[in-house]
Amino acid sequence: MLGTAATSADPSSSTVQAVGRPLDDVLTAFDKRSIPFRNTTMETYKFNNIKQADGQPCIEFEMQLCKQIQSCDFEGTCGQKYEERMLMDRTIIGINDKRLQLKVQESKNKKLEDVLNECKAYEAATEKNAIIQNRLRVLLESSTINAVARKCFNCGAIFNPNHLVECRGKEATCCQKLGQFARYCKQQKKTGSFANEFNAALQFSSPNYPQSNGLAEKEVTIAKNILKRCSQVNDYIYRILEYNATPVANLDPAPCELFFGRMCKTILPIKTALYGNKINEEIISRKFIEKKRKQKNITTCT
Numbered sequence: 001m002l003g004t005a006a007t008s009a010d011p012s013s014s015t016v017q018a019v020g021r022p023l024d025d026v027l028t029a030f031d032k033r034s035i036p037f038r039n040t041t042m043e044t045y046k047f048n049n050i051k052q053a054d055g056q057p058c059i060e061f062e063m064q065l066c067k068q069i070q071s072c073d074f075e076g077t078c079g080q081k082y083e084e085r086m087l088m089d090r091t092i093i094g095i096n097d098k099r100l101q102l103k104v105q106e107s108k109n110k111k112l113e114d115v116l117n118e119c120k121a122y123e124a125a126t127e128k129n130a131i132i133q134n135r136l137r138v139l140l141e142s143s144t145i146n147a148v149a150r151k152c153f154n155c156g157a158i159f160n161p162n163h164l165v166e167c168r169g170k171e172a173t174c175c176q177k178l179g180q181f182a183r184y185c186k187q188q189k190k191t192g193s194f195a196n197e198f199n200a201a202l203q204f205s206s207p208n209y210p211q212s213n214g215l216a217e218k219e220v221t222i223a224k225n226i227l228k229r230c231s232q233v234n235d236y237i238y239r240i241l242e243y244n245a246t247p248v249a250n251l252d253p254a255p256c257e258l259f260f261g262r263m264c265k266t267i268l269p270i271k272t273a274l275y276g277n278k279i280n281e282e283i284i285s286r287k288f289i290e291k292k293r294k295q296k297n298i299t300t301c302t
Contacts, residue, residue: 042105043071044089088112095119097126
């Protein structure tokens, strides 16, 4: 029974000693044994964050506060001073970093000094980690910039492992050399640096005529290529006729088509239906009359 201690289970034994204990001590010991230990800091944090919900009656809100305050140990039975207790609770509640806030609330029976030391250690570790991450980011950015800055010396494109196969300047010729564009020719760069050294201006076109758009030079290049391809068969006229029968850029009619008014036969496979007259004679005659009228007006004015 409570309040007594038997030294023997035999009822006939005469050696029985009675030990008297107050009822309050027995109830306190029973509560410590059966009721789990509460984290007063966590319970206080819950109490300070309780807010009245939308539509919640004041009576229910008051009952919620009264129920939670019983676990906060505001009576001072935890062995801490009230000033130290409130300072520790306010410190934990006011921490901005949620990870640190949860870490501080994990353990029990913490004092104010332990909480402050843990916050200082966490802050110092966070600053060191930020410095390390900043250094890694700077190294990553610098390496990325160096990788992007690499360009091919022949065509100017961004260099990659397969660029030697995909280089556009492999078949280009400049300064009688194969494998580079004229824009990236090192010989021209040397000439330009030489001109800059002596303050000389390089003239790439005739001084009496402005620089053209390159169409005339392109036609000359095409003619040279035709003659070069015909050097083996010695049939230059046949190749030139084939070139005249080929439509020019922008899907315009070929020179022979304009001259004969129909498409000429070539070695290219073309449908027979396309050989018909595709030029509208009415439009041509109308344009011819309009041009003749304008020429007559100009002659009259002069």
